[in-house]
Amino acid sequence: MSKKQKNTIKSYSVAKGNKREKKQESEVNYQEVNWPKASIDNLHPADAADKLEDLPLEKQKEFILSQPIEISAESIAEMERHERIALMSTLPPALAADLLEEMSPDDATDILSELDPDVRAKILKKLEKEDAVRIKDLLKFDPDTAGGVMNTEILVLDRNLTVDQAIQLIRSNAGEIEIPYYAYIVDEFRHLIGVLSLRDLLLSLPARTLKDLLQEQQQHLIFVTYDQDKEEVARLLGRYDLLAIPVVDYDMRLLGIVTADDVIDIIQEEASEDMQTMVGAGSDETLSTPWVYSVKKRLPWLIINVFNSAISAYVVHLFEGSIAQMAILAVLMPIVANQAGNTGQQSLAVMIRQLALEPFDPRKFWSAVLREAKIALVNGCVVALCVYSGVYFWTHNFHLALVMGLALLLDMILGAVAGASIPLILKALGRDPAQASTIFLTTLTDSGGFFTFLGLASWLLLR
Amino acid sequence: MSKKQKNTIKSYSVAKGNKREKKQESEVNYQEVNWPKASIDNLHPADAADKLEDLPLEKQKEFILSQPIEISAESIAEMERHERIALMSTLPPALAADLLEEMSPDDATDILSELDPDVRAKILKKLEKEDAVRIKDLLKFDPDTAGGVMNTEILVLDRNLTVDQAIQLIRSNAGEIEIPYYAYIVDEFRHLIGVLSLRDLLLSLPARTLKDLLQEQQQHLIFVTYDQDKEEVARLLGRYDLLAIPVVDYDMRLLGIVTADDVIDIIQEEASEDMQTMVGAGSDETLSTPWVYSVKKRLPWLIINVFNSAISAYVVHLFEGSIAQMAILAVLMPIVANQAGNTGQQSLAVMIRQLALEPFDPRKFWSAVLREAKIALVNGCVVALCVYSGVYFWTHNFHLALVMGLALLLDMILGAVAGASIPLILKALGRDPAQASTIFLTTLTDSGGFFTFLGLASWLLLR
Numbered sequence: 001m002s003k004k005q006k007n008t009i010k011s012y013s014v015a016k017g018n019k020r021e022k023k024q025e026s027e028v029n030y031q032e033v034n035w036p037k038a039s040i041d042n043l044h045p046a047d048a049a050d051k052l053e054d055l056p057l058e059k060q061k062e063f064i065l066s067q068p069i070e071i072s073a074e075s076i077a078e079m080e081r082h083e084r085i086a087l088m089s090t091l092p093p094a095l096a097a098d099l100l101e102e103m104s105p106d107d108a109t110d111i112l113s114e115l116d117p118d119v120r121a122k123i124l125k126k127l128e129k130e131d132a133v134r135i136k137d138l139l140k141f142d143p144d145t146a147g148g149v150m151n152t153e154i155l156v157l158d159r160n161l162t163v164d165q166a167i168q169l170i171r172s173n174a175g176e177i178e179i180p181y182y183a184y185i186v187d188e189f190r191h192l193i194g195v196l197s198l199r200d201l202l203l204s205l206p207a208r209t210l211k212d213l214l215q216e217q218q219q220h221l222i223f224v225t226y227d228q229d230k231e232e233v234a235r236l237l238g239r240y241d242l243l244a245i246p247v248v249d250y251d252m253r254l255l256g257i258v259t260a261d262d263v264i265d266i267i268q269e270e271a272s273e274d275m276q277t278m279v280g281a282g283s284d285e286t287l288s289t290p291w292v293y294s295v296k297k298r299l300p301w302l303i304i305n306v307f308n309s310a311i312s313a314y315v316v317h318l319f320e321g322s323i324a325q326m327a328i329l330a331v332l333m334p335i336v337a338n339q340a341g342n343t344g345q346q347s348l349a350v351m352i353r354q355l356a357l358e359p360f361d362p363r364k365f366w367s368a369v370l371r372e373a374k375i376a377l378v379n380g381c382v383v384a385l386c387v388y389s390g391v392y393f394w395t396h397n398f399h400l401a402l403v404m405g406l407a408l409l410l411d412m413i414l415g416a417v418a419g420a421s422i423p424l425i426l427k428a429l430g431r432d433p434a435q436a437s438t439i440f441l442t443t444l445t446d447s448g449g450f451f452t453f454l455g456l457a458s459w460l461l462l463r
Numbered sequence: 464m465s466k467k468q469k470n471t472i473k474s475y476s477v478a479k480g481n482k483r484e485k486k487q488e489s490e491v492n493y494q495e496v497n498w499p500k501a502s503i504d505n506l507h508p509a510d511a512a513d514k515l516e517d518l519p520l521e522k523q524k525e526f527i528l529s530q531p532i533e534i535s536a537e538s539i540a541e542m543e544r545h546e547r548i549a550l551m552s553t554l555p556p557a558l559a560a561d562l563l564e565e566m567s568p569d570d571a572t573d574i575l576s577e578l579d580p581d582v583r584a585k586i587l588k589k590l591e592k593e594d595a596v597r598i599k600d601l602l603k604f605d606p607d608t609a610g611g612v613m614n615t616e617i618l619v620l621d622r623n624l625t626v627d628q629a630i631q632l633i634r635s636n637a638g639e640i641e642i643p644y645y646a647y648i649v650d651e652f653r654h655l656i657g658v659l660s661l662r663d664l665l666l667s668l669p670a671r672t673l674k675d676l677l678q679e680q681q682q683h684l685i686f687v688t689y690d691q692d693k694e695e696v697a698r699l700l701g702r703y704d705l706l707a708i709p710v711v712d713y714d715m716r717l718l719g720i721v722t723a724d725d726v727i728d729i730i731q732e733e734a735s736e737d738m739q740t741m742v743g744a745g746s747d748e749t750l751s752t753p754w755v756y757s758v759k760k761r762l763p764w765l766i767i768n769v770f771n772s773a774i775s776a777y778v779v780h781l782f783e784g785s786i787a788q789m790a791i792l793a794v795l796m797p798i799v800a801n802q803a804g805n806t807g808q809q810s811l812a813v814m815i816r817q818l819a820l821e822p823f824d825p826r827k828f829w830s831a832v833l834r835e836a837k838i839a840l841v842n843g844c845v846v847a848l849c850v851y852s853g854v855y856f857w858t859h860n861f862h863l864a865l866v867m868g869l870a871l872l873l874d875m876i877l878g879a880v881a882g883a884s885i886p887l888i889l890k891a892l893g894r895d896p897a898q899a900s901t902i903f904l905t906t907l908t909d910s911g912g913f914f915t916f917l918g919l920a921s922w923l924l925l926r
Contacts, residue, residue: 044683046702171665181644181661181706198644198661202634220507238731239509241724243644243706260723261704267727268701271734272816279808287817287831294838298809302802302846309801310853316794323790327783330793331776334909337797338772339765342902345742346761353735354750368750375757383765390773439805446797 035069042067045074052076053083053288060087064099073102077111080288084111089119097126100135106151106262109138146233147226149266150247150256155183157210159193164206170198182244184254185210192246192254194221223248226255233258234266235359274352274434280305305439312337312446319454322462328395329457336407336449339383344415344441347372351423355433362424369420376416380409399461407453415445498532505530508537515539516546516751523550527562536565540574543751547574552582560589563598569614569725572601609696610689612729613710613719618646620673622656627669633661645707647717648673655709655717657684686711689718696721697729698822737815737897743768768902775800775909782917785925791863792920795854799870799912802846807878807904810835814886818896825887832883839879843872862924870916878908 043051048071052060064072076084076099088096088111100108100123112120112135124132134152141147155173157166166183183201185194194214204213223246224233237245237260244257273283280301285294316323316333323330351368388405392398419441423433506514511534515523527535539547539562551559551574563571563586575583575598587595597615604610618636620629629646646664648657657677667676686709687696700708700723707720736746743764748757779786779796786793814831851868855861882904886896 044685044703046704167665202630222507234727238724238727240507241509243723260706260727261701264697264701264723264727264730267730267734268820271730271738271819275734275738275816276809276812279805279812281809281812285813286820287813287827287834291834291838294813294834295841298806298838299842299845302805302842303849305802305805306798306846306849306853309798312801313794313798316797317791320790320794323786323793327787327790327793328780330786330790330796331779331783333793334779334797334800334913335769335772335776338775338905338909339768342742342765342768342905343761345901346739346744349739349742349744350748350750350757353738356734357731357749364750371750371754371757375754375761378754378758379762379765382762383769386766386769390769438808442801442805446801450797 035072036066037068042071043075045071046078048072048075049078052079052087057086057090061091064091069098070102073099077103077107080286081114081284082289082293085114088115088123093119093122094126096123101128101131104151104153105131105134105138106149106256109135109148110143113139113143141226144230145226146224146228146230146247146258147255149230149233149262150226150258151262152256154254154257156190156254157183157185157196159185159187159209159211159214161210162206163201163204163208163210163213166201166210167206170201182257184246184257185214186254189251190254191252192221192223192248194219195246223252224258225250230258230266231270231356232359234263234270235357237263238267270356273432274356277432277436278348278352278434279438280436301436301439304436305442308439308443309446311443312450315447315450316454319450319458322454322458325462326457328400329454332391332400332404333450333453335387336404336411336453337446339387339408340411340415340445340449341442342415343376343379343412344419344445345438347376347416347419348422348437348441351420352434352437355423355427360427362428365424369417369424372416372420373413376413377409380412383412384409400457403453403456403460407449407456410452411445411449414448415441418444418448498535499529500531505534506538508534509541511535511538512541515542515550520549520553524554527554532561533565536562540566540570543749544577544747545752545756548577551578551586556582556585557589559586564591564594567614567616568594568597568601569612569719572598572611573606576602576606604689607693608689609687609691609693609710609721610718612693612696612725613689613721614725615719617717617720619653619717620646620648620659622648622650622672622674622677624673625669626664626667626671626673626676629664629673630669633664645720647709647720648677649717652714653717654715655684655686655711657682658709686715687721688713693721693729694733694819695822697726697733698820700726701730733819736895737819740895740899741811741815741897742901743899764899764902767899768905771902771906772909774906775913778910778913779917782913782921785917785921788925789920791858792917795863795867796913796916798850799867799874799916800909802850802871803874803878803908803912804905805878806839806842806875807882807908808901810839810879810882811885811900811904814883815897815900818886818890823890825891828887832880832887835879835883836876839876840872843875846875847872863920866916866919866923870912870919873915874908874912877911878904881907 048067052063052075055063064076067075076087079087091099100111103111112123115123124136127135138152143149155170157169161169170183181198183196183198184192185196187193194217196210196213196217200213200217222236222240222242224236226247226249233245237258242260244259246254247256247258248254269284276285277283280298282289282294282297285297319329351365354365354368384405387408388401391404392401395401422437422440426435426437427433511530515526515538518526527539530538539550542550554562563574566574575586578586587599590598601615606612618633620632624632633646644661646659646661647655648659650656657680659673659676659680663676663680685699685703685705687699689710689712696708700721705723707722709717710719710721711717732747739748740746743761745752745757745760748760782792814828817828817831847868850871851864854867855864858864885900885903889898889900890896
């Protein structure tokens with residue numbers, strides 16, 4: 001089937017074999033490449049990507065030309081972001097375009113969107129017109145939404161086809177389409193009306209129409225709109241154990257699908273983002289991120305943290321007189337702050353993970369803050385009792401031990417409530433619930449701990 | 464096809480319709496249930512699970528009997544662990560057995576393995592013999608390995624079949640098998656020799672044998688052994704963008720598959736585990752975990768943290784004399800500790816996520832510790848300069864400002880090296896790299912910070 005064909009099956013894939021030949025006739029802008037043929041000796045693209053990342057930039061191009069084009073293209077798609085940007089920016093635009101044409105449109109779009117606008121424009125000019133149009137369309141979607149991660153190479157079947165016709169069509173087009181496990185059934189206006197698996201088709205009588213099959217299936221049609229957050233898409237696919245989820249516009253017209261392997265990447269990215277931004281590291285940092293990039297990402301938060309810890313230092317400063325009278329207060333105060341910080345981080349961690357796993361239901365999440373307070377109350381009592389005994393045993397100062405125990409309990413409850421609330425407040429403000437949350441939390445538990453402990457001590461011990 | 468049939472296609476699924484009728488004849492141990500039939504009005508199992516979790520225990524049984532058995536069974540499989548254990552333990556064993564028989568064997572095994580041994584034994588007795596044998600086999604696998612999460616309902620085809628025969632067999636057995644997207648090709652001893660997708664089959668000439676197809680495909684056969692860690696399985700499936708990965712024994716005999724939707728669950732669990740155990744919360748805590756369970760999980764780490772902060776308090780105690788002379792030291796010392804703690808947590812977060820995403824390569828990971836030190840050196844210089852200026856501006860004490868800046872720089876580097884190393888040391892000791900890592904880190908950065916700052920101050924300012 002040529003890629004021009006526009007009947008009941010609309011395949012958006014690139015007709016690879018033909019195109020490459022055509023290109024070699026028509027284009028002489030860069031030295032023609034004799035791509036080797038694929039064989040069992042070739043690396044898997046994921047492994048080739050690792051190999052590429054280990055090579056210096058000037059050797060990477062050589063390596064790419066030594067592999068079959070489909071493997072080179074896929075391995076670039078698998079590379080780490082920073083390495084990939086560096087490589088694609090140095091390749092001749094015509095070669096970059098050839099490689100992009102081999103990729104699935106969503107991967108090609110991702111890569112183009114990362115590049116410098118100048119480089120992007122040059123490569124777009126070298127793309128086949130049809131590919132360029134499709135990629136420009138995809139570039140319009142926000143990369144954090146369903147539209148930004150969807151795959152447009154899908155199997156679309158008209159509802160009036162019979163099962164037998166459908167199977168014939170799939171058979172004659174299977175080469176073009178990435179993952180034809182689900183077939184998407186549409187009406188004459190390309191409105192999505194149902195999903196059938198190949199298994200459903202194989203199980204049915206050949207003469208039945210797809211429409212009839214759908215009616216019997218009594219299925220829950222699960223889909224997302226193109227502007228839904230990609231994390232929400234991942235959550236839905238995971239929740240309903242799907243291999244792919246269809247993406248539609250507001251008229252229910254089918255635009256593409258997001259597949260389980262994309263979702264695995266989204267979930268992994270999201271988990272890294274949460275854990276890393278929580279403490280003010282870059283959301284996309286890895287071991288191979290250039291260290292200057294990491295400095296740029298982390299430094300602003302460390303500076304903010306200086307100001308935040310200046311607040312807790314100011315609280316201590318208020319009680320400098322008490323400390324001068326009784327230096328043991330300075331010995332004990334870090335225990336209060338540290339313990340409350342740890343308690344708060346426990347609540348914070350559970351809350352951030354729940355926000356990643358479940359759709360946000362304010363009532364449920366805010367009532368979970370109470371749960372955290374309850375846990376901190378019990379843990380606080382036990383810890384306070386331990387510390388009370390320890391301090392009493394060490395100093396034989398009943399009042400000091402009491403102040404310490406009380407301050408600990410209060411600060412631990414503060415820590416839990418703050419730890420559980422911070423992500424919810426950030427979420428309510430429309431911010432990333434994890435971003436720098438540990439930094440804000442520590443400011444609160446430090447200041448709160450120093451204030452209750454030094455305040456109580458000044459009041460009860462030093463009047 | 465009856466479930467007894469043992470030819471080229473071995474389907475391990477339960478012949479659901481037939482069995483239920485048979486059971487109703489032969490068993491009268493508990494009141495016979497008139498399960499309703501499935502219809503479009505029924506909830507999706509994932510939604511039914513949410514509904515179940517919101518109901519009190521005594522209403523849950525009622526709700527289960529109001530849904531078709533296949534939906535009830537699947538929704539129990541989707542429930543949260545704690546809720547599920549409570550429910551399954553209170554159901555009559557015969558009803559519990561009926562529900563388990565409706566589930567995929569891996570889900571049924573998961574649930575049984577969570578239950579009290581007594582309850583488990585009672586339910587196992589009520590299972591159909593064949594199901595009981597299969598589940599007992601699966602119970603032998605460590606739940607954290609490929610064997611423990613694999614699905615045994617798979618499509619297995621002999622290599623000598625023709626494409627046409629294969630498609631016919633798939634057609635006649637598709638009802639039995641969960642996800643027949645890949646067909647696994649074996650020799651006469653059930654040794655896995657290759658994988659074909661339905662797409663490969665549909666694309667090929669009907670008269671060709673599967674053996675020939677495999678030879679042409681030049682495929683990289685990717686598989687895991689039953690004892691491989693489930694996180695490693697998830698990593699491989701994600702890396703190679705597969706929808707399912709086969710699980711074999713050491714003779715390459717095919718045992719089952721792990722599918723992408725299982726992997727999504729594994730990755731989510733793992734991300735929660737890392738983030739939560741890092742600060743000493745329970746690995747499986749959620750908002751709906753009973754709060755007493757959370758207390759039990761968190762309290763031991765909080766107590767350990769008390770001892771850890773006693774160490775830093777002891778360091779401060781060593782310098783009590785200096786603090787009595789110069790109370791401002793107590794004001795500034797939390798800034799050092801806090802800043803180094805934050806720096807260390809940034810390194811820790813990046814390292815833990817990389818350990819989750821990449822196979823452990825000691826050389827690569829240990830050299831990443833150097834990268835972290837380099838980042839901390841640069842960030843430390845900038846932060847130290849800021850703090851130096853701030854302290855000098857505030858106190859007009861050049862020496863104090865110098866001591867503060869120096870202590871900060873040293874402690875931030877210590878924090879980064881410790882944050883990056885702790886997960887690697889835990890890993891080398893065969894422990895979970897995340898477990899309580901923040902707690903250990905804070906002990907080091909607090910003690911280290913107090914020691915350098917108070918030590919330098921005593922030496923340079925108070926001689």
